[in-house]
Amino acid sequence: MxxxxxxxxxxxxxxxxxxxxxxxxxxxxxxxxxxxxxxxxxxxxxxxxNPFASGLRRNKSKTIAVVVPEVANNYFALAINGIERIAQENDYHVLIYLTHEDIEKEKGIMKHLENKRVDGVLMSVTMNTNNQTHLSDFQQKGIPIVFFDRICHEIETAKITTDDYISGINATKHLIENECKDIAFLSLGDDISIMQKRKSGYLEELLKNNMEVKRERIIKCGNDEEINYNLVKKLLSGKNKPDGIFASVEKLAITTYQVCRELNINIPNDIKIICFSNLETASLLSPSLSTITQPAYNIGKTAAEVMFKYLDKNKTYIPNENIVLQSTLHIRESSQHIV
Amino acid sequence: MxxxxxxxxxxxxxxxxxxxxxxxxxxxxxxxxxxxxxxxxxxxxxxxxNPFASGLRRNKSKTIAVVVPEVANNYFALAINGIERIAQENDYHVLIYLTHEDIEKEKGIMKHLENKRVDGVLMSVTMNTNNQTHLSDFQQKGIPIVFFDRICHEIETAKITTDDYISGINATKHLIENECKDIAFLSLGDDISIMQKRKSGYLEELLKNNMEVKRERIIKCGNDEEINYNLVKKLLSGKNKPDGIFASVEKLAITTYQVCRELNINIPNDIKIICFSNLETASLLSPSLSTITQPAYNIGKTAAEVMFKYLDKNKTYIPNENIVLQSTLHIRESSQHIV
DNA sequence: ACTATTTACGCAAACGATGTAGTAATATTA
DNA sequence: TAATATTACTACATCGTTTGCGTAAATAGT
The missing domain is CATH 1.10.260 (434 Repressor (Amino-terminal Domain))
Structure with missing residues (x-):
């Protein structure tokens, strides 16, 4: 016993x-x-x-933490999959913390991790993380952080992302090529870098095609499903509605589908949609959903690998490094112009 | 620093x-x-x-482990969500381990947890866990286990499940009411209890309706997507194919959708489908997917609550207890007979 | 043969927090 | 007033491992 x-x-x-x-x-x-x-x-x-005795003595926990906004999300679930795989290979344990997009919760979690419970943290910040003092404070304690996807530029460390800017351009370009004249961008907050990059790509491509950039076409959604639903509903109600939607995250595309169903708007005839997504069932939706799919598993895997590269050497300081993995465009029915 | x-x-x-x-x-x-x-x-x-010092001294880790087959799965992701919530409320940390349906990996993980790294384990066993010695051995070490969903009957402890048998009956009944004369059951292995229960419900309802029970209509799928695809393809190829499918898990329904698409089989005209699923986008599929939806979040939450009920009292022994939560039937297009 | 070196092990001090037992000083009671 | 109880603190052993240092014996070097 x-x-x-x-x-x-x-x-x-x-x-x-x-x-x-x-x-x-x-x-x-x-x-x-x-x-x-x-x-x-x-x-x-x-x-x-006994892990506590040896942890105490050696000041090593053999544990990393993963801090993400949510887990019931295909992207983060896949990333965690990749992380867990590498952690097991390195004989490490994985603690998981969910922020639910709540910056206060994020701060609390980091505070909790400041004692040497973990040797390192892999994280994707909340959509509201516009201030990074709790993160730099955390780094000061000598515990390394590696960011993935939702990174924090101001913090010096390794960051694993995808080519959001290029993807933003490509998605927008694709919609334009499919006859969209008035494209809306559904953003998730606007504090975090991926949103800024995706939006930049969108704006850049609009300008390149001499298309008007309208303020009211950039919808700042948030964490509340109901509010998002109403924002999208408002966008798509009435006469003056866009003919293209570029959703920055999967759930906003789902919301758009639901709104379209309610308002009897036909996709892709009345409006075309493309979004960032790792939804397995994208091709089975009605209509099938065009997506920019991020290599979520590899992003997680890479983040973990980078972390262990430094942990193995007992380095708590990770220099700035930007690793960019490529997303892939999957064109399906939702964004295609029917000739 | x-x-x-x-x-x-x-x-x-x-x-x-x-x-x-x-x-x-x-x-x-x-x-x-x-x-x-x-x-x-x-x-x-x-x-x-310092968590190690106090953990060592008090022989308490303030940590629980969650051992599940996978995380990139809506059901488990939601369950983890519920677990994490309760853990945070109790000021506990959550370690996550993925077995990928590999019984050997499951054994290895349990071995790893035998030292007092965690105060308790919440788990859903792999589809291949037909032998529970590694689990009873683990219990012997004085660390409590609570099972959820994929439980292990032989182990004495608390088990949180849904009404799989009733749901199996209801799903089958629904298909029969919608004119299905020849219903196939897609199983995920046949070792684990939920499969047996779901299948029992299916068989029971067939018998009740004086329908023939055919061995070849019970398809034992596994963890390999490709094999599953081929099994389903074989089932749906040729003349003698079923007119109803009861998929025991979400991914097998997705596979069926894909096969139907390839073979040009119309759902629900040619074949009707219902499955256990927590897919958010079920209603947006083409056709929308009828599901039996488990209260995944609450299952996780309940499992954690039961665990903490005992941990709070410093009890490492959890007596047998079966908590059954109800699933809900969501009838959508995929299973409905069009008059 | 006598000193250096290596081999193979034991001793004891950490690591940081906890809790029991002990001790002065003060307060309470008969 | 003396005996007892209470208060507010300190000293110290302990949890299980790790690791620097010490040391006998064996081996090597000259």
Whole structure:
């Protein structure tokens, strides 16, 4: 029942605690015969070191934290998948924390992690993280952070993103090529970098095509589904509605689908839609949804790999580095002009 | 940079370490004036107790583990959401482990958790967990397990499930009411209890309606997408195909949709489909997908609540208890007979 | 053969927090 | 007033590992 510890092992083997400990860690100080004897007995007695004792002594937790806005989201779920994979390979444990897009919760979580519970943090900030003092404070404590997707430029560290700007351009270009004359952009807040980049791409492409940039075509959505629904409904109600929608995140495209259904707006005849999404069922929607799909799994995997690259070397300082992975455009029915 | 500890705090306050420790834990042994002084200084110096030291001393990790087959799955993602919520409320941390339906990985993870890294484990077993010795061994170490959804009957503890048997009956009944004469059941393995229950409901309802139970209509799918695809394709190819599909899990319904698309089979005209699913976009699919939706968030929440009920009392033994939450039937186009 | 070096192990001090037992000083009671 | 109880604190052992240092014995070097 109670876990066996070094002391008991040592007594049975008639060795000192330190000898057993060193033998288990394969120290050169211990003779081969003794090592084998210890190893065998340890296995037999099912010894596993107490993580708290060794964590305390070595100041290493063998644990990383993942801080994300949500998990019931295909993008983050896939990223976590990638992270967990690499963590298991490195014999690390993964703590998960959800901010639910609440900056205060994010601050609280970081505060909680300041003691050396984790060796590093992989994070995607909330849509409202426009101030990064809680993050730089955290870094000051000597725990490295690696950002993925929703990064924080001001913090010096590694950042894994996708080519949001280019994707923003491509998505917009695609809509224009499919005869859209009046494209709206559905943003999720406007504090975070990915939104700014996606929007920049959108704006850039509009300008390039001499299309008017209208303030009211940029809809700032948020975390409240109902408010978003009403914002989109307002956008699509009445005569003066756009003929193209570029949704910056999956859920806003879903909302748009629902609104269109309610208002009897036909996609893609009346309005065309494209969005950033990792939805597995995009091709099964009615109509099938055109997406810019991010390599979510690889983003998570890469973030974890970068983290371990430094943790392995016992480096708590990670220099600035921008790793950009490519998203892929999946053109489906929702954005195509029917000739 | 380095975290401040009790010793430093004590020195600055000119008190002993134990006084400071007790003051922070609001012990009755310490005077009110001193308590306030300590609290103020601790806050000022941003003191947070070292989790390893206190974990070691108190033999409490303030951490629970969640062991699930996958996270990129709406059901588990929502359940994790519920779990995380309750954990945060209880000031607990959540470790996450993915088995990817691999029983060996599950065993390895449990082995890893046997040292007192966590105070409890919430888990949904893999589809291949037909042997529970690694779980009973784990329990023997004095760490409680609570199962949710994919439970293990043989282990004595609390189990949170949904009314799978009734839902199986209801789903099948619904298909029969919609003129299905030949219903296939897509199973995910057949080791785990939810599959057995869902299948029992299916079989029961067939019998009740004097419908023939054919062995070849029960398709045992697995973890490999490609194999599943081919199994479903084979089922739906040729003349002698079923006119109804009851998919035990979401992904098998998605596969069926894809196969139908490839084979040009019309849903619901040629074949009707219903499945267990927490897919947000079920209503936006083409055709919209009829589902039995489990209260995933609440299942996770309940599992966590039960766990904390015992952890709070420092009980490591959780007696058998079956908590059954109700799923809801959402009838949409995919299963409806068009008159 | 006598000193250096290596080998193989044990001792004991950390790591930081907790809690029991002990101790002065003050307060309460008979 | 003396015995007892209470208050407010401190000292110290403890949790299980790790690791620097010490040390005997064995080996090597000259």
């Amino acid at each position: 109670a876990a066996v510890n070094l002391k008991q092992l040592a007594k049975i083997l008639d060795l000192s605690i330190s000898t057993v400990s060193k033998a288990l860690r394969d120290s050169h100080e211990i003779g081969d015969a003794t090592k084998l004897r210890v190893l065998a007995k340890a296995k037999e007695m099912d010894y596993t070191p | 380095a975290a401040v500890n009790l010793k430093q705090l004590a020195k600055i306050l000119d008190l002993s370490i134990s006084t400071v420790s007790k003051a922070l834990r609001d012990s009755h042994e310490i005077g009110d004036a001193t308590k306030l002084r300590v609290l103020a200084k601790a806050k000022e110096m941003d003191y947070t107790p």
